Amino acid sequence: MFKKFMRAMEYRSYCMAIRELRNRGYYSKADEISEFKQKMYPTY
Secondary structure, eight states, X not given: OHHHHHHHHHHHHHHHHXXXXXXXXXXHHHHHXXXXXXXXXXXX
16 A cells, blocks of 8 residues: 555655646656656556
8 A cells, every 4th residue: 555655755756846847848857757757657
C-alpha cells in the first residue's frame, strides 16, 4: 500500500513540474519530462 502511495505521489510531482514549466514558458523542458513520465508510467 505504501509503495503504491509513493508511486502516485511521484507521478503527481511530475505532473506539477510539467504544469509549472509550461506556465513559465519552458515548453521544451516540459515536453522532455512529459515524454519521460509517459515511459515510466504507461497508460492503458
